[in-house]
Amino acid sequence: MKIAIALFDRFTALDAVGPYEVLSRLPGAEVVFVAAEKRIYRTDIGALALLPGATFAEVDRADILLVPGGPGRQAMMADEALVGWVRKIHPTTQWTTSVCTGSLVLGAAGVLQGIDAVTHWGAMTDLAAVGANPVSERVVIRGKIVTAAGVSAGIDMALTLAARIAGEDVARAIQLGIEYDPQPPFDSGHPSKATPETVQVIAELMRQTEQAHAAA
Amino acid sequence: MKIAIALFDRFTALDAVGPYEVLSRLPGAEVVFVAAEKRIYRTDIGALALLPGATFAEVDRADILLVPGGPGRQAMMADEALVGWVRKIHPTTQWTTSVCTGSLVLGAAGVLQGIDAVTHWGAMTDLAAVGANPVSERVVIRGKIVTAAGVSAGIDMALTLAARIAGEDVARAIQLGIEYDPQPPFDSGHPSKATPETVQVIAELMRQTEQAHAAA
Numbered sequence: 296m297k298i299a300i301a302l303f304d305r306f307t308a309l310d311a312v313g314p315y316e317v318l319s320r321l322p323g324a325e326v327v328f329v330a331a332e333k334r335i336y337r338t339d340i341g342a343l344a345l346l347p348g349a350t351f352a353e354v355d356r357a358d359i360l361l362v363p364g365g366p367g368r369q370a371m372m373a374d375e376a377l378v379g380w381v382r383k384i385h386p387t388t389q390w391t392t393s394v395c396t397g398s399l400v401l402g403a404a405g406v407l408q409g410i411d412a413v414t415h416w417g418a419m420t421d422l423a424a425v426g427a428n429p430v431s432e433r434v435v436i437r438g439k440i441v442t443a444a445g446v447s448a449g450i451d452m453a454l455t456l457a458a459r460i461a462g463e464d465v466a467r468a469i470q471l472g473i474e475y476d477p478q479p480p481f482d483s484g485h486p487s488k489a490t491p492e493t494v495q496v497i498a499e500l501m502r503q504t505e506q507a508h509a510a511a
Numbered sequence: 512m513k514i515a516i517a518l519f520d521r522f523t524a525l526d527a528v529g530p531y532e533v534l535s536r537l538p539g540a541e542v543v544f545v546a547a548e549k550r551i552y553r554t555d556i557g558a559l560a561l562l563p564g565a566t567f568a569e570v571d572r573a574d575i576l577l578v579p580g581g582p583g584r585q586a587m588m589a590d591e592a593l594v595g596w597v598r599k600i601h602p603t604t605q606w607t608t609s610v611c612t613g614s615l616v617l618g619a620a621g622v623l624q625g626i627d628a629v630t631h632w633g634a635m636t637d638l639a640a641v642g643a644n645p646v647s648e649r650v651v652i653r654g655k656i657v658t659a660a661g662v663s664a665g666i667d668m669a670l671t672l673a674a675r676i677a678g679e680d681v682a683r684a685i686q687l688g689i690e691y692d693p694q695p696p697f698d699s700g701h702p703s704k705a706t707p708e709t710v711q712v713i714a715e716l717m718r719q720t721e722q723a724h725a726a727a
Contacts, residue, residue: 309532309689312559316525316662319556320716326558335562340535342542343528346551346560395690416690433694445690446532447666455696467699468712473525474611474632474661476700477693478649480671483683484692496684500536 296323296460299357299384301400302330302347303365303377305508308338309446310363310394317453318359320469321461329354331376339366339504341511351380356387359456363449364395364414366505368421371396372403381406390456392441394449401442402427411437415445416486417501447484450475512539512676515573515600517616518546518563519581519593521724524554525662526579526610533669534575536685537677545570547592555582555720557727567596572603575672579665580611580630582721584637587612588619597622606672608657610665617658618643627653631661632702633717663700666691 298318300311311328319326330336330347337344362381365371372378381404385391393401398414401407402425412427412435413419419429434452435442443452454475458466483489514534516527527544535542546552546563553560578597581587588594597620601607609617614630617623618641628643628651629635635645650668651658659668670691674682699705 307532308528312524312528315556315559316523319558320720322716322719326556328558328560340531340542342535342544342564343531344544344562344564346562348558348560433692444692445688447689447691447693450663451694451696458696463697464709464712465716467697467705467709468716470695470697470700471702471705471709472661472713472716473663474700475663475693475695476649476660476698476704477663477695478667479686479691479693480667480674481679481683481686482692484686484690486687488692489683489687492680493683493687496680497688500538500681500684500688503538504536 296321296325296358297356298324298326298359298361299354300326300328300361301363301377301381302328302336302345303371303374304336305339305367306336306363306365307395307446308343310397310449311361313447313449314361314394314453316473317450317457317469320472321457321465327354351376355383357384358388359390359392360384360388362393362397362400364397366501368396368399368418371400378403388439390439390441392452392456394443394452395445398422398427398442399425406440410440411435412440412442413444414442512537512541512574513572514540514542514575514577515570516542516544516577517579517593517597518544518552518561519587519590520552521555521583522552522579522581523611523662524559526613526665527577529663529665530577530610530669532689533666533673533685536688537673537681543570567592571599573600574604575606575608576600576604578609578613578616580613582717584612584615584634587616594619604655606655606657608668608672610659610668611661614638614643614658615641622656626656627651628656628658629660630658
């Protein structure tokens, strides 16, 4: 069971690491982080630096393909090395998956034409623009294409997928292994549950992050 | 707001990345991953390779110290570079925190003597052995010491801490930013909710991982 996770500059760490922590625990799992070059890739915020295990050129198939998201939507979708690799790997997979704005990369690769999919709540319009049919659910499974909502949704997606692959017993055991018994102190994880003020605060925080990135 | 996250061989990725994804979004946050040497550190499963931003020798204070866990409990607790650094940094912090078996490192550094704390459900006995008072809660806050239960509990811990540091409005906004609206497909994330069979399956998966590690 070869699991290939795409890396690129400014990916969001939890998009990749949430599902990694679940899927890598599947019996027989062999995970590889794959990127354009064998160099350090930094996450959206910059402090976290990952080294891929292989380059796009070195990986030509995968049982599970996972594309994380990141704040640099336009750059991701225009990244021909990344998008071209996704286009190449997708026909070889049992499961083609994404977390957060990773679905925009699947879309840019032509994988989501007319297909129900989800992305980060703030990017649903972009998802329609790449030909997908945006569905506001946490995890959307259509055939072998599995998309998850924003960032932390990758954990729920991966557990759902783990059950399909290895059975519910194994998926439940992995949930117990990572003690995934969520008890968030607040209930504002989706715009439908958050106040307009909360939406404004995060929009402002995201704007500041983009400014800091542009300045750096 | 300087946030120092300890890295060591075989750390569990989500222990570090869950809180990273939350705390790094705090206004003014400056996160640094810190390890004994400036070299690649691999997670428990091996595929994920992180490069620290600084060495223990280069960091002598932090506003928030975070120690993730990992499966190599005995090795972590006997890692004098790691434990010594925690002992050095703790007096400088506003918050000293851990996720999963990271609390055993805090314990080995003498930080938890007689203090209520939590760890992964499978390590509560070890926690008592380092002088802490094990409490079976998801997040335990005692003074400036904040410990979280296993792996994914770090996200709940970090949101709780974010509210204390920057106010509930900001914490709620970060929750929305990472779309943390958990919808696990099963409810077996704690032994109190799992069947004995599920506990057995994860124990066997963990044993296999240890064997694979010993063989490699």
